[in-house]
Amino acid sequence: MAAKIKKILIPVAVVAVAIVAAGSLSSLRKPPEKKEEQRQTILVTAQPIEQQDIVYRIQSQGTVKPRLETSLVSEVNGRIVDVADSFIEGGFFNAGDLLVRVEQADYLTNxxxxxASLANAQAALEEEKARGRVAEEEWRSFTDGTAPELGLRRPQLAGALANVRSAEAELERAKRDLARTEIRxxxxxxxRSRAVNLGQFISRGTSVGVVYGTDIAEVRLPITDNDAGFIQLPQSIDDPVKPEVxxxxxxxxxxxxWPARIVRTEGVLDERSRVIYAVAQIEDPYRRNTSGATPLRFGxxxxxxxxxxxxxxxxVIPRYxxxxxxxxxxxxxxxxxxFRDVVIERSDEQFAYIRSGFLDSDRLATSxxxxxxxxxxxxxxxxDNATELAADKDGGAAVLTSQVKE
Structure with a gap:
């Protein structure tokens, strides 16, 4: 009986001792240090707000075209006997250069x-003048008074003079036709293009080719009503105001x-896009008189x-x-x-131009x-921002200082 009681008490005693030991150890453990959590503020980039004096630059686009475009047409009939080497697509020429010559034999004959007709008419005129003088002398030798017009051969003289003028006109026409055998x-x-070739017979009205003038090129630039308020556009061709482009x-x-200038506007709004077209001109676009420069080609x-x-x-701030x-x-x-309510003077695809609305101490947030x-x-x-956290736990003090430098 005593042995049984002993077997029961020993395990109970061991458990009791373990419980007492665990309680003692728990009482000796130091509780964890508590720290106050500090919430970080948002990091942003900002810049001072500065007023500026600027010149507005209006953006546009267009296609380069020649100011002069001419379709050359033959004014005479004949066979082409000469074509200039430069009269080929892309060939350059100067004012007055011969491009095409038509056979001249018939026109030289004309x-x-x-x-000859003019010489005959002039001879007839001189003869009629002499007859008039003879008739006047004969009249005065036989009678006094005013001689009649017919007696003095005045009508015949007028007819001879008219024949001379008609012969002169025919000669001028023949010389004009001869000059027109050369297309210059x-x-x-x-x-731009050539439509005839050597040996081809052409008639009056036949298209010979198309040429472009290379002295001045033009670009049609669309401008909206809003942008037009920030440009001083020329009101007429003679207006000295010519904005730089x-x-x-x-x-x-x-x-x-390539530098250019706006020389005129087309004067009306486009019915579909509701824009007005300004015309900019570029001198010597193909740089024929300037060596080493990049040409600005038509098209x-x-x-x-x-x-x-x-x-x-x-x-001026970025548009975004x-x-x-x-x-x-x-x-x-x-x-x-x-948030600041601002007055916008103008805005484009990249920037906004603000007239007022900021305070003197404001900085623009760009993040x-x-x-x-x-x-x-x-x-x-x-x-440099400093944040200090102070804690006074168990007679001690902890100080945390953080600096942000970016």
């Missing part, structure tokens, strides 16, 4: 015949530029930057920073986010912030 360049330019295009992988599509009106005291309802996000003196709220505390990148 000139000689007209000269009306101005300096290049050949810089044309740009990529030629053979290299960005090239090339170019970007245009038009120099507009000058303005002062505006704030402009929020809905014409608001801009700024950081105030207390480093909190705020992308999801769902910004007015009054949110922020940290500005590029400045």
């Amino acid at each position: 000139v000689k015949a007209a000269e 360049a009306p101005y300096a330019g290049m050949v 810089m044309l740009t295009a990529v030629v053979s992988g290299v960005m090239s530029q 090339r599509f170019v970007q245009a930057q038009i120099m507009g009106n000058a303005t002062s005291d505006v704030v 920073l402009l929020l809905a309802q014409q608001q801009v996000l700024v950081v105030d003196t207390e480093e909190q986010l705020q 992308a912030i999801a769902n910004p709220l007015a009054g949110t505390q922020v940290r500005i990148a590029g400045t």
